[in-house]
Amino acid sequence: MKAAALGRGVIAIVGVLVAAAAAYVLFIAVPTTGVELVGVLLVIATAMAGLRMAGGIADRVFPTYNIAEVAIEGPISRDGGRRFPSGPGTTPTDDVVEQIESANEDSNVGGLLVKLNTPGGEVVPSDDIRRAVVEFDGPALAYTTDVCGSGGYWIASGCDELFAREASLVGSIGVIGSRVNAAELADRVGLEYERFAAGAYKDAGVPLREMEDDERVYLQGLIDDFYGQFVERVAEGRELSEEEVRATEARVYLGEEALELGLVDAIGTREDAEQRLAELLEIEPAVREFEPDRGMLDRVGGASRAVAYAFGAGVASVFGDADREIEIRL
Incomplete structure:
Protein backbone atom coordinates (compact mmCIF):
# COMPACT_ATOMS: atom_id res chain seq x y z
CA MET A 1 0.00 0.00 0.00
CA TYR A 65 -9.90 1.61 -5.26
CA ASN A 66 -12.01 -1.44 -6.01
CA ILE A 67 -15.52 0.02 -5.74
CA ALA A 68 -16.98 2.80 -7.88
CA GLU A 69 -19.55 5.25 -6.55
CA VAL A 70 -21.92 7.42 -8.59
CA ALA A 71 -24.45 9.91 -7.26
CA ILE A 72 -27.90 10.82 -8.54
CA GLU A 73 -29.09 13.87 -6.64
CA GLY A 74 -31.90 16.29 -7.34
CA PRO A 75 -34.51 16.07 -10.10
CA ILE A 76 -33.58 13.68 -12.90
CA SER A 77 -33.41 15.18 -16.38
CA ARG A 78 -31.41 14.83 -19.56
CA ASP A 79 -29.53 18.10 -19.05
CA GLY A 80 -29.52 18.01 -15.26
CA GLY A 81 -31.58 21.20 -15.05
CA ARG A 82 -28.63 23.19 -16.38
CA ARG A 83 -30.43 25.06 -19.12
CA PHE A 84 -29.38 28.25 -17.38
CA PRO A 85 -25.68 28.18 -16.38
CA SER A 86 -26.24 30.07 -13.14
CA GLY A 87 -29.17 27.96 -12.03
CA PRO A 88 -29.10 24.97 -9.69
CA GLY A 89 -28.93 21.52 -11.20
CA THR A 90 -28.02 17.91 -10.73
CA THR A 91 -25.71 15.67 -12.67
CA PRO A 92 -27.01 15.31 -16.26
CA THR A 93 -28.31 11.84 -17.06
CA ASP A 94 -25.82 11.19 -19.86
CA ASP A 95 -22.97 12.02 -17.47
CA VAL A 96 -24.27 9.51 -14.90
CA VAL A 97 -24.53 6.84 -17.59
CA GLU A 98 -20.99 7.69 -18.70
CA GLN A 99 -19.73 7.32 -15.14
CA ILE A 100 -21.34 3.90 -14.74
CA GLU A 101 -20.02 2.72 -18.10
CA SER A 102 -16.51 3.95 -17.24
CA ALA A 103 -16.66 2.05 -13.96
CA ASN A 104 -17.82 -1.05 -15.80
CA GLU A 105 -14.85 -0.83 -18.17
CA ASP A 106 -12.36 -0.26 -15.34
CA SER A 107 -10.66 -3.54 -14.46
CA ASN A 108 -10.00 -2.27 -10.93
CA VAL A 109 -13.71 -1.94 -10.16
CA GLY A 110 -15.56 -4.95 -8.82
CA GLY A 111 -18.73 -3.35 -7.50
CA LEU A 112 -20.92 -0.29 -7.88
CA LEU A 113 -22.31 1.93 -5.15
CA VAL A 114 -25.21 4.18 -6.18
CA LYS A 115 -26.22 7.16 -4.07
CA LEU A 116 -29.87 8.15 -4.57
CA ASN A 117 -31.23 11.37 -3.17
CA THR A 118 -33.86 12.37 -5.69
CA PRO A 119 -37.63 12.90 -5.85
CA GLY A 120 -37.71 11.59 -9.43
CA GLY A 121 -37.90 13.26 -12.81
CA GLU A 122 -38.16 12.49 -16.49
CA VAL A 123 -39.10 9.00 -17.65
CA VAL A 124 -36.53 8.09 -20.31
CA PRO A 125 -33.51 9.60 -18.49
CA SER A 126 -34.45 7.58 -15.39
CA ASP A 127 -34.66 4.44 -17.49
CA ASP A 128 -31.30 5.18 -19.14
CA ILE A 129 -29.59 5.22 -15.75
CA ARG A 130 -31.42 2.07 -14.67
CA ARG A 131 -30.30 0.26 -17.81
CA ALA A 132 -26.68 1.25 -17.19
CA VAL A 133 -26.93 -0.09 -13.63
CA VAL A 134 -28.47 -3.38 -14.80
CA GLU A 135 -25.73 -3.82 -17.41
CA PHE A 136 -22.97 -3.26 -14.86
CA ASP A 137 -20.87 -6.44 -14.62
CA GLY A 138 -20.85 -6.92 -10.87
CA PRO A 139 -22.98 -6.30 -7.79
CA ALA A 140 -24.64 -2.88 -7.67
CA LEU A 141 -25.98 -1.62 -4.35
CA ALA A 142 -27.94 1.58 -3.82
CA TYR A 143 -28.45 3.66 -0.72
CA THR A 144 -30.68 6.64 -0.14
CA THR A 145 -30.35 9.51 2.27
CA ASP A 146 -33.38 11.83 2.32
CA VAL A 147 -35.60 10.66 -0.52
CA CYS A 148 -35.72 7.95 -3.17
CA GLY A 149 -38.93 8.54 -5.05
CA SER A 150 -40.41 7.94 -8.48
CA GLY A 151 -37.56 8.10 -11.04
CA GLY A 152 -35.08 7.48 -8.23
CA TYR A 153 -36.93 4.32 -7.26
CA TRP A 154 -37.13 3.36 -10.95
CA ILE A 155 -33.30 3.37 -10.87
CA ALA A 156 -33.15 1.59 -7.50
CA SER A 157 -35.25 -1.28 -8.88
CA GLY A 158 -32.32 -2.12 -11.16
CA CYS A 159 -29.87 -2.45 -8.25
CA ASP A 160 -29.23 -5.70 -6.42
CA GLU A 161 -30.06 -4.20 -3.02
CA LEU A 162 -31.34 -0.91 -1.64
CA PHE A 163 -30.45 0.57 1.76
CA ALA A 164 -32.50 3.34 3.37
CA ARG A 165 -32.40 5.35 6.58
CA GLU A 166 -35.22 5.17 9.13
CA ALA A 167 -36.32 8.67 8.10
CA SER A 168 -35.81 8.23 4.36
CA LEU A 169 -38.83 8.71 2.13
CA VAL A 170 -39.08 5.81 -0.32
CA GLY A 171 -41.56 4.91 -3.04
CA SER A 172 -43.87 7.22 -5.01
CA ILE A 173 -44.21 4.53 -7.67
CA GLY A 174 -46.39 6.51 -10.02
CA VAL A 175 -46.48 8.82 -13.04
CA ILE A 176 -47.92 12.30 -13.32
CA GLY A 177 -48.82 14.42 -16.32
CA SER A 178 -49.84 18.05 -16.19
CA ARG A 179 -50.87 20.95 -18.38
CA VAL A 180 -51.76 24.59 -17.87
CA ASN A 181 -55.33 25.48 -18.83
CA ALA A 182 -55.16 29.08 -20.03
CA ALA A 183 -58.24 29.01 -22.24
CA GLU A 184 -60.30 31.34 -20.01
CA LEU A 185 -57.38 33.73 -19.60
CA ALA A 186 -56.88 33.78 -23.37
CA ASP A 187 -60.54 34.73 -23.82
CA ARG A 188 -60.20 37.56 -21.33
CA VAL A 189 -57.19 39.11 -23.01
CA GLY A 190 -58.53 38.55 -26.52
CA LEU A 191 -56.25 35.72 -27.62
CA GLU A 192 -57.63 33.19 -30.07
CA TYR A 193 -56.08 29.80 -30.80
CA GLU A 194 -55.92 28.99 -34.50
CA ARG A 195 -54.99 25.41 -35.36
CA PHE A 196 -52.62 24.34 -38.15
CA ALA A 197 -51.78 20.67 -37.59
CA ALA A 198 -51.75 17.35 -39.37
CA GLY A 199 -53.04 14.51 -37.21
CA ALA A 200 -56.03 14.51 -34.91
CA TYR A 201 -54.04 14.54 -31.66
CA LYS A 202 -51.00 16.59 -32.67
CA ASP A 203 -52.10 19.56 -30.54
CA ALA A 204 -53.74 17.59 -27.73
CA GLY A 205 -53.21 19.46 -24.49
CA VAL A 206 -52.51 22.90 -25.94
CA PRO A 207 -53.33 25.30 -23.06
CA LEU A 208 -55.02 27.99 -25.16
CA ARG A 209 -58.19 25.95 -25.67
CA GLU A 210 -60.35 23.58 -23.67
CA MET A 211 -59.40 19.91 -23.89
CA GLU A 212 -61.81 17.55 -25.64
CA ASP A 213 -62.96 14.36 -23.88
CA ASP A 214 -61.25 12.08 -26.41
CA GLU A 215 -57.99 14.01 -25.97
CA ARG A 216 -58.21 13.54 -22.21
CA VAL A 217 -58.68 9.79 -22.70
CA TYR A 218 -55.74 9.70 -25.11
CA LEU A 219 -53.38 11.52 -22.73
CA GLN A 220 -54.50 9.49 -19.73
CA GLY A 221 -53.74 6.38 -21.78
CA LEU A 222 -50.13 7.56 -22.18
CA ILE A 223 -49.84 8.05 -18.43
CA ASP A 224 -51.30 4.59 -17.80
CA ASP A 225 -48.82 3.02 -20.22
CA PHE A 226 -45.87 4.70 -18.49
CA TYR A 227 -47.24 3.54 -15.15
CA GLY A 228 -47.55 -0.03 -16.41
CA GLN A 229 -43.88 0.01 -17.46
CA PHE A 230 -42.90 1.42 -14.04
CA VAL A 231 -44.83 -1.31 -12.21
CA GLU A 232 -43.30 -4.05 -14.38
CA ARG A 233 -39.74 -2.86 -13.74
CA VAL A 234 -40.24 -2.55 -9.99
CA ALA A 235 -41.97 -5.92 -9.76
CA GLU A 236 -39.16 -7.57 -11.69
CA GLY A 237 -36.32 -5.83 -9.87
CA ARG A 238 -37.76 -6.16 -6.35
CA GLU A 239 -39.23 -9.65 -6.89
CA LEU A 240 -42.70 -8.42 -5.99
CA SER A 241 -46.00 -9.07 -7.71
CA GLU A 242 -47.49 -6.32 -9.83
CA GLU A 243 -50.47 -6.29 -7.47
CA GLU A 244 -48.16 -5.58 -4.52
CA VAL A 245 -46.52 -2.72 -6.39
CA ARG A 246 -49.84 -1.18 -7.45
CA ALA A 247 -51.09 -1.49 -3.88
CA THR A 248 -48.55 1.12 -2.81
CA GLU A 249 -50.76 3.67 -4.63
CA ALA A 250 -47.77 5.89 -5.42
CA ARG A 251 -47.36 6.70 -1.72
CA VAL A 252 -44.04 7.42 -0.05
CA TYR A 253 -43.03 5.40 3.00
CA LEU A 254 -40.55 5.91 5.79
CA GLY A 255 -37.65 3.49 5.84
CA GLU A 256 -39.03 0.95 8.32
CA GLU A 257 -42.39 0.65 6.57
CA ALA A 258 -40.68 0.49 3.19
CA LEU A 259 -38.66 -2.43 4.55
CA GLU A 260 -41.82 -4.22 5.70
CA LEU A 261 -43.35 -3.77 2.24
CA GLY A 262 -40.25 -5.15 0.50
CA LEU A 263 -39.38 -1.84 -1.12
CA VAL A 264 -35.93 -1.79 0.51
CA ASP A 265 -33.59 -4.56 1.63
CA ALA A 266 -32.13 -3.09 4.80
CA ILE A 267 -32.08 -0.06 7.06
CA GLY A 268 -28.61 1.40 7.06
CA THR A 269 -26.20 4.15 6.12
CA ARG A 270 -23.80 4.54 3.23
CA GLU A 271 -21.15 2.77 5.31
CA ASP A 272 -23.50 -0.19 5.79
CA ALA A 273 -24.12 -0.40 2.06
CA GLU A 274 -20.38 -0.18 1.39
CA GLN A 275 -19.66 -2.95 3.90
CA ARG A 276 -22.37 -5.16 2.39
CA LEU A 277 -20.87 -4.67 -1.06
CA ALA A 278 -17.44 -5.57 0.33
CA GLU A 279 -18.90 -8.77 1.78
CA LEU A 280 -20.38 -9.74 -1.57
CA LEU A 281 -17.05 -9.11 -3.29
CA GLU A 282 -14.99 -10.56 -0.41
CA ILE A 283 -12.63 -7.57 -0.41
CA GLU A 284 -11.47 -4.74 1.80
CA PRO A 285 -13.48 -1.84 0.35
CA ALA A 286 -11.81 1.20 -1.20
CA VAL A 287 -14.28 3.52 -2.89
CA ARG A 288 -13.65 6.04 -5.65
CA GLU A 289 -16.31 8.47 -6.87
CA PHE A 290 -16.43 8.41 -10.65
CA GLU A 291 -16.85 11.67 -12.56
CA PRO A 292 -17.53 12.28 -16.26
CA ASP A 293 -14.38 12.60 -18.37
CA ARG A 294 -14.64 16.10 -19.87
CA GLY A 295 -11.88 18.21 -21.33
CA MET A 296 -11.54 21.98 -21.02
CA LEU A 297 -12.90 22.64 -24.52
CA ASP A 298 -15.94 20.47 -23.81
CA ARG A 299 -16.63 22.37 -20.58
CA VAL A 300 -16.37 25.74 -22.29
CA GLY A 301 -18.50 24.49 -25.17
CA GLY A 302 -21.12 23.20 -22.73
CA ALA A 303 -21.38 26.60 -21.08
CA SER A 304 -21.75 28.26 -24.48
CA ARG A 305 -24.47 25.83 -25.49
CA ALA A 306 -26.27 26.49 -22.22
CA VAL A 307 -26.27 30.23 -22.89
CA ALA A 308 -27.57 29.67 -26.42
CA TYR A 309 -30.22 27.29 -25.14
CA ALA A 310 -31.31 29.78 -22.48
CA PHE A 311 -31.73 32.47 -25.12
CA GLY A 312 -33.61 30.13 -27.44
CA ALA A 313 -35.83 28.88 -24.63
CA GLY A 314 -36.72 32.44 -23.72
CA VAL A 315 -37.75 33.22 -27.29
CA ALA A 316 -39.65 29.93 -27.65
CA SER A 317 -41.56 30.55 -24.42
CA VAL A 318 -43.08 33.66 -25.97
CA PHE A 319 -44.51 31.80 -28.97
CA GLY A 320 -45.21 28.48 -27.27
CA ASP A 321 -44.52 24.88 -28.30
CA ALA A 322 -47.48 22.56 -28.70
CA ASP A 323 -45.31 19.44 -28.51
CA ARG A 324 -44.21 20.28 -24.95
CA GLU A 325 -47.48 21.44 -23.40
CA ILE A 326 -47.99 18.14 -21.56
CA GLU A 327 -45.23 17.40 -19.07
CA ILE A 328 -44.96 13.77 -17.97
CA ARG A 329 -42.74 12.93 -15.01
CA LEU A 330 -42.05 10.12 -12.61
Whole structure:
Protein backbone atom coordinates (compact mmCIF):
# COMPACT_ATOMS: atom_id res chain seq x y z
CA MET A 1 0.00 0.00 0.00
CA LYS A 2 2.87 2.37 0.87
CA ALA A 3 4.61 1.50 -2.39
CA ALA A 4 1.45 2.30 -4.34
CA ALA A 5 1.06 5.63 -2.54
CA LEU A 6 4.72 6.47 -3.22
CA GLY A 7 4.34 5.56 -6.89
CA ARG A 8 1.23 7.71 -7.21
CA GLY A 9 3.07 10.63 -5.63
CA VAL A 10 6.02 10.32 -7.98
CA ILE A 11 3.76 10.21 -11.04
CA ALA A 12 1.81 13.24 -9.84
CA ILE A 13 4.97 15.28 -9.21
CA VAL A 14 6.47 14.34 -12.57
CA GLY A 15 3.22 15.21 -14.31
CA VAL A 16 3.07 18.67 -12.72
CA LEU A 17 6.72 19.42 -13.46
CA VAL A 18 6.42 18.37 -17.10
CA ALA A 19 3.25 20.40 -17.59
CA ALA A 20 4.73 23.44 -15.82
CA ALA A 21 7.92 23.26 -17.88
CA ALA A 22 5.99 22.97 -21.13
CA ALA A 23 3.76 25.88 -20.14
CA TYR A 24 6.76 28.04 -19.19
CA VAL A 25 8.33 27.53 -22.59
CA LEU A 26 5.09 28.14 -24.46
CA PHE A 27 3.74 31.09 -22.50
CA ILE A 28 6.70 32.88 -20.86
CA ALA A 29 10.04 32.05 -22.44
CA VAL A 30 8.90 32.47 -26.04
CA PRO A 31 6.72 35.65 -25.83
CA THR A 32 8.56 38.97 -25.95
CA THR A 33 5.57 41.27 -25.35
CA GLY A 34 3.88 42.30 -22.12
CA VAL A 35 1.94 39.10 -21.63
CA GLU A 36 4.10 37.66 -18.87
CA LEU A 37 1.34 37.98 -16.27
CA VAL A 38 -1.10 36.14 -18.48
CA GLY A 39 1.63 33.62 -19.12
CA VAL A 40 2.04 32.97 -15.41
CA LEU A 41 -1.69 32.31 -15.09
CA LEU A 42 -1.57 29.95 -18.05
CA VAL A 43 1.37 28.14 -16.48
CA ILE A 44 -0.61 27.62 -13.29
CA ALA A 45 -3.67 26.43 -15.22
CA THR A 46 -1.61 24.05 -17.32
CA ALA A 47 0.15 22.72 -14.23
CA MET A 48 -3.22 22.00 -12.63
CA ALA A 49 -4.33 20.22 -15.80
CA GLY A 50 -1.11 18.22 -15.69
CA LEU A 51 -1.81 17.28 -12.08
CA ARG A 52 -5.27 16.05 -13.06
CA MET A 53 -3.89 14.00 -15.95
CA ALA A 54 -1.10 12.61 -13.79
CA GLY A 55 -3.63 11.68 -11.13
CA GLY A 56 -5.60 9.72 -13.72
CA ILE A 57 -2.47 7.90 -14.86
CA ALA A 58 -1.51 7.18 -11.25
CA ASP A 59 -4.97 5.72 -10.59
CA ARG A 60 -4.51 3.31 -13.49
CA VAL A 61 -0.93 2.34 -12.67
CA PHE A 62 -1.31 2.21 -8.88
CA PRO A 63 -5.04 1.69 -8.23
CA THR A 64 -6.22 2.41 -4.70
CA TYR A 65 -9.90 1.61 -5.26
CA ASN A 66 -12.01 -1.44 -6.01
CA ILE A 67 -15.52 0.02 -5.74
CA ALA A 68 -16.98 2.80 -7.88
CA GLU A 69 -19.55 5.25 -6.55
CA VAL A 70 -21.92 7.42 -8.59
CA ALA A 71 -24.45 9.91 -7.26
CA ILE A 72 -27.90 10.82 -8.54
CA GLU A 73 -29.09 13.87 -6.64
CA GLY A 74 -31.90 16.29 -7.34
CA PRO A 75 -34.51 16.07 -10.10
CA ILE A 76 -33.58 13.68 -12.90
CA SER A 77 -33.41 15.18 -16.38
CA ARG A 78 -31.41 14.83 -19.56
CA ASP A 79 -29.53 18.10 -19.05
CA GLY A 80 -29.52 18.01 -15.26
CA GLY A 81 -31.58 21.20 -15.05
CA ARG A 82 -28.63 23.19 -16.38
CA ARG A 83 -30.43 25.06 -19.12
CA PHE A 84 -29.38 28.25 -17.38
CA PRO A 85 -25.68 28.18 -16.38
CA SER A 86 -26.24 30.07 -13.14
CA GLY A 87 -29.17 27.96 -12.03
CA PRO A 88 -29.10 24.97 -9.69
CA GLY A 89 -28.93 21.52 -11.20
CA THR A 90 -28.02 17.91 -10.73
CA THR A 91 -25.71 15.67 -12.67
CA PRO A 92 -27.01 15.31 -16.26
CA THR A 93 -28.31 11.84 -17.06
CA ASP A 94 -25.82 11.19 -19.86
CA ASP A 95 -22.97 12.02 -17.47
CA VAL A 96 -24.27 9.51 -14.90
CA VAL A 97 -24.53 6.84 -17.59
CA GLU A 98 -20.99 7.69 -18.70
CA GLN A 99 -19.73 7.32 -15.14
CA ILE A 100 -21.34 3.90 -14.74
CA GLU A 101 -20.02 2.72 -18.10
CA SER A 102 -16.51 3.95 -17.24
CA ALA A 103 -16.66 2.05 -13.96
CA ASN A 104 -17.82 -1.05 -15.80
CA GLU A 105 -14.85 -0.83 -18.17
CA ASP A 106 -12.36 -0.26 -15.34
CA SER A 107 -10.66 -3.54 -14.46
CA ASN A 108 -10.00 -2.27 -10.93
CA VAL A 109 -13.71 -1.94 -10.16
CA GLY A 110 -15.56 -4.95 -8.82
CA GLY A 111 -18.73 -3.35 -7.50
CA LEU A 112 -20.92 -0.29 -7.88
CA LEU A 113 -22.31 1.93 -5.15
CA VAL A 114 -25.21 4.18 -6.18
CA LYS A 115 -26.22 7.16 -4.07
CA LEU A 116 -29.87 8.15 -4.57
CA ASN A 117 -31.23 11.37 -3.17
CA THR A 118 -33.86 12.37 -5.69
CA PRO A 119 -37.63 12.90 -5.85
CA GLY A 120 -37.71 11.59 -9.43
CA GLY A 121 -37.90 13.26 -12.81
CA GLU A 122 -38.16 12.49 -16.49
CA VAL A 123 -39.10 9.00 -17.65
CA VAL A 124 -36.53 8.09 -20.31
CA PRO A 125 -33.51 9.60 -18.49
CA SER A 126 -34.45 7.58 -15.39
CA ASP A 127 -34.66 4.44 -17.49
CA ASP A 128 -31.30 5.18 -19.14
CA ILE A 129 -29.59 5.22 -15.75
CA ARG A 130 -31.42 2.07 -14.67
CA ARG A 131 -30.30 0.26 -17.81
CA ALA A 132 -26.68 1.25 -17.19
CA VAL A 133 -26.93 -0.09 -13.63
CA VAL A 134 -28.47 -3.38 -14.80
CA GLU A 135 -25.73 -3.82 -17.41
CA PHE A 136 -22.97 -3.26 -14.86
CA ASP A 137 -20.87 -6.44 -14.62
CA GLY A 138 -20.85 -6.92 -10.87
CA PRO A 139 -22.98 -6.30 -7.79
CA ALA A 140 -24.64 -2.88 -7.67
CA LEU A 141 -25.98 -1.62 -4.35
CA ALA A 142 -27.94 1.58 -3.82
CA TYR A 143 -28.45 3.66 -0.72
CA THR A 144 -30.68 6.64 -0.14
CA THR A 145 -30.35 9.51 2.27
CA ASP A 146 -33.38 11.83 2.32
CA VAL A 147 -35.60 10.66 -0.52
CA CYS A 148 -35.72 7.95 -3.17
CA GLY A 149 -38.93 8.54 -5.05
CA SER A 150 -40.41 7.94 -8.48
CA GLY A 151 -37.56 8.10 -11.04
CA GLY A 152 -35.08 7.48 -8.23
CA TYR A 153 -36.93 4.32 -7.26
CA TRP A 154 -37.13 3.36 -10.95
CA ILE A 155 -33.30 3.37 -10.87
CA ALA A 156 -33.15 1.59 -7.50
CA SER A 157 -35.25 -1.28 -8.88
CA GLY A 158 -32.32 -2.12 -11.16
CA CYS A 159 -29.87 -2.45 -8.25
CA ASP A 160 -29.23 -5.70 -6.42
CA GLU A 161 -30.06 -4.20 -3.02
CA LEU A 162 -31.34 -0.91 -1.64
CA PHE A 163 -30.45 0.57 1.76
CA ALA A 164 -32.50 3.34 3.37
CA ARG A 165 -32.40 5.35 6.58
CA GLU A 166 -35.22 5.17 9.13
CA ALA A 167 -36.32 8.67 8.10
CA SER A 168 -35.81 8.23 4.36
CA LEU A 169 -38.83 8.71 2.13
CA VAL A 170 -39.08 5.81 -0.32
CA GLY A 171 -41.56 4.91 -3.04
CA SER A 172 -43.87 7.22 -5.01
CA ILE A 173 -44.21 4.53 -7.67
CA GLY A 174 -46.39 6.51 -10.02
CA VAL A 175 -46.48 8.82 -13.04
CA ILE A 176 -47.92 12.30 -13.32
CA GLY A 177 -48.82 14.42 -16.32
CA SER A 178 -49.84 18.05 -16.19
CA ARG A 179 -50.87 20.95 -18.38
CA VAL A 180 -51.76 24.59 -17.87
CA ASN A 181 -55.33 25.48 -18.83
CA ALA A 182 -55.16 29.08 -20.03
CA ALA A 183 -58.24 29.01 -22.24
CA GLU A 184 -60.30 31.34 -20.01
CA LEU A 185 -57.38 33.73 -19.60
CA ALA A 186 -56.88 33.78 -23.37
CA ASP A 187 -60.54 34.73 -23.82
CA ARG A 188 -60.20 37.56 -21.33
CA VAL A 189 -57.19 39.11 -23.01
CA GLY A 190 -58.53 38.55 -26.52
CA LEU A 191 -56.25 35.72 -27.62
CA GLU A 192 -57.63 33.19 -30.07
CA TYR A 193 -56.08 29.80 -30.80
CA GLU A 194 -55.92 28.99 -34.50
CA ARG A 195 -54.99 25.41 -35.36
CA PHE A 196 -52.62 24.34 -38.15
CA ALA A 197 -51.78 20.67 -37.59
CA ALA A 198 -51.75 17.35 -39.37
CA GLY A 199 -53.04 14.51 -37.21
CA ALA A 200 -56.03 14.51 -34.91
CA TYR A 201 -54.04 14.54 -31.66
CA LYS A 202 -51.00 16.59 -32.67
CA ASP A 203 -52.10 19.56 -30.54
CA ALA A 204 -53.74 17.59 -27.73
CA GLY A 205 -53.21 19.46 -24.49
CA VAL A 206 -52.51 22.90 -25.94
CA PRO A 207 -53.33 25.30 -23.06
CA LEU A 208 -55.02 27.99 -25.16
CA ARG A 209 -58.19 25.95 -25.67
CA GLU A 210 -60.35 23.58 -23.67
CA MET A 211 -59.40 19.91 -23.89
CA GLU A 212 -61.81 17.55 -25.64
CA ASP A 213 -62.96 14.36 -23.88
CA ASP A 214 -61.25 12.08 -26.41
CA GLU A 215 -57.99 14.01 -25.97
CA ARG A 216 -58.21 13.54 -22.21
CA VAL A 217 -58.68 9.79 -22.70
CA TYR A 218 -55.74 9.70 -25.11
CA LEU A 219 -53.38 11.52 -22.73
CA GLN A 220 -54.50 9.49 -19.73
CA GLY A 221 -53.74 6.38 -21.78
CA LEU A 222 -50.13 7.56 -22.18
CA ILE A 223 -49.84 8.05 -18.43
CA ASP A 224 -51.30 4.59 -17.80
CA ASP A 225 -48.82 3.02 -20.22
CA PHE A 226 -45.87 4.70 -18.49
CA TYR A 227 -47.24 3.54 -15.15
CA GLY A 228 -47.55 -0.03 -16.41
CA GLN A 229 -43.88 0.01 -17.46
CA PHE A 230 -42.90 1.42 -14.04
CA VAL A 231 -44.83 -1.31 -12.21
CA GLU A 232 -43.30 -4.05 -14.38
CA ARG A 233 -39.74 -2.86 -13.74
CA VAL A 234 -40.24 -2.55 -9.99
CA ALA A 235 -41.97 -5.92 -9.76
CA GLU A 236 -39.16 -7.57 -11.69
CA GLY A 237 -36.32 -5.83 -9.87
CA ARG A 238 -37.76 -6.16 -6.35
CA GLU A 239 -39.23 -9.65 -6.89
CA LEU A 240 -42.70 -8.42 -5.99
CA SER A 241 -46.00 -9.07 -7.71
CA GLU A 242 -47.49 -6.32 -9.83
CA GLU A 243 -50.47 -6.29 -7.47
CA GLU A 244 -48.16 -5.58 -4.52
CA VAL A 245 -46.52 -2.72 -6.39
CA ARG A 246 -49.84 -1.18 -7.45
CA ALA A 247 -51.09 -1.49 -3.88
CA THR A 248 -48.55 1.12 -2.81
CA GLU A 249 -50.76 3.67 -4.63
CA ALA A 250 -47.77 5.89 -5.42
CA ARG A 251 -47.36 6.70 -1.72
CA VAL A 252 -44.04 7.42 -0.05
CA TYR A 253 -43.03 5.40 3.00
CA LEU A 254 -40.55 5.91 5.79
CA GLY A 255 -37.65 3.49 5.84
CA GLU A 256 -39.03 0.95 8.32
CA GLU A 257 -42.39 0.65 6.57
CA ALA A 258 -40.68 0.49 3.19
CA LEU A 259 -38.66 -2.43 4.55
CA GLU A 260 -41.82 -4.22 5.70
CA LEU A 261 -43.35 -3.77 2.24
CA GLY A 262 -40.25 -5.15 0.50
CA LEU A 263 -39.38 -1.84 -1.12
CA VAL A 264 -35.93 -1.79 0.51
CA ASP A 265 -33.59 -4.56 1.63
CA ALA A 266 -32.13 -3.09 4.80
CA ILE A 267 -32.08 -0.06 7.06
CA GLY A 268 -28.61 1.40 7.06
CA THR A 269 -26.20 4.15 6.12
CA ARG A 270 -23.80 4.54 3.23
CA GLU A 271 -21.15 2.77 5.31
CA ASP A 272 -23.50 -0.19 5.79
CA ALA A 273 -24.12 -0.40 2.06
CA GLU A 274 -20.38 -0.18 1.39
CA GLN A 275 -19.66 -2.95 3.90
CA ARG A 276 -22.37 -5.16 2.39
CA LEU A 277 -20.87 -4.67 -1.06
CA ALA A 278 -17.44 -5.57 0.33
CA GLU A 279 -18.90 -8.77 1.78
CA LEU A 280 -20.38 -9.74 -1.57
CA LEU A 281 -17.05 -9.11 -3.29
CA GLU A 282 -14.99 -10.56 -0.41
CA ILE A 283 -12.63 -7.57 -0.41
CA GLU A 284 -11.47 -4.74 1.80
CA PRO A 285 -13.48 -1.84 0.35
CA ALA A 286 -11.81 1.20 -1.20
CA VAL A 287 -14.28 3.52 -2.89
CA ARG A 288 -13.65 6.04 -5.65
CA GLU A 289 -16.31 8.47 -6.87
CA PHE A 290 -16.43 8.41 -10.65
CA GLU A 291 -16.85 11.67 -12.56
CA PRO A 292 -17.53 12.28 -16.26
CA ASP A 293 -14.38 12.60 -18.37
CA ARG A 294 -14.64 16.10 -19.87
CA GLY A 295 -11.88 18.21 -21.33
CA MET A 296 -11.54 21.98 -21.02
CA LEU A 297 -12.90 22.64 -24.52
CA ASP A 298 -15.94 20.47 -23.81
CA ARG A 299 -16.63 22.37 -20.58
CA VAL A 300 -16.37 25.74 -22.29
CA GLY A 301 -18.50 24.49 -25.17
CA GLY A 302 -21.12 23.20 -22.73
CA ALA A 303 -21.38 26.60 -21.08
CA SER A 304 -21.75 28.26 -24.48
CA ARG A 305 -24.47 25.83 -25.49
CA ALA A 306 -26.27 26.49 -22.22
CA VAL A 307 -26.27 30.23 -22.89
CA ALA A 308 -27.57 29.67 -26.42
CA TYR A 309 -30.22 27.29 -25.14
CA ALA A 310 -31.31 29.78 -22.48
CA PHE A 311 -31.73 32.47 -25.12
CA GLY A 312 -33.61 30.13 -27.44
CA ALA A 313 -35.83 28.88 -24.63
CA GLY A 314 -36.72 32.44 -23.72
CA VAL A 315 -37.75 33.22 -27.29
CA ALA A 316 -39.65 29.93 -27.65
CA SER A 317 -41.56 30.55 -24.42
CA VAL A 318 -43.08 33.66 -25.97
CA PHE A 319 -44.51 31.80 -28.97
CA GLY A 320 -45.21 28.48 -27.27
CA ASP A 321 -44.52 24.88 -28.30
CA ALA A 322 -47.48 22.56 -28.70
CA ASP A 323 -45.31 19.44 -28.51
CA ARG A 324 -44.21 20.28 -24.95
CA GLU A 325 -47.48 21.44 -23.40
CA ILE A 326 -47.99 18.14 -21.56
CA GLU A 327 -45.23 17.40 -19.07
CA ILE A 328 -44.96 13.77 -17.97
CA ARG A 329 -42.74 12.93 -15.01
CA LEU A 330 -42.05 10.12 -12.61
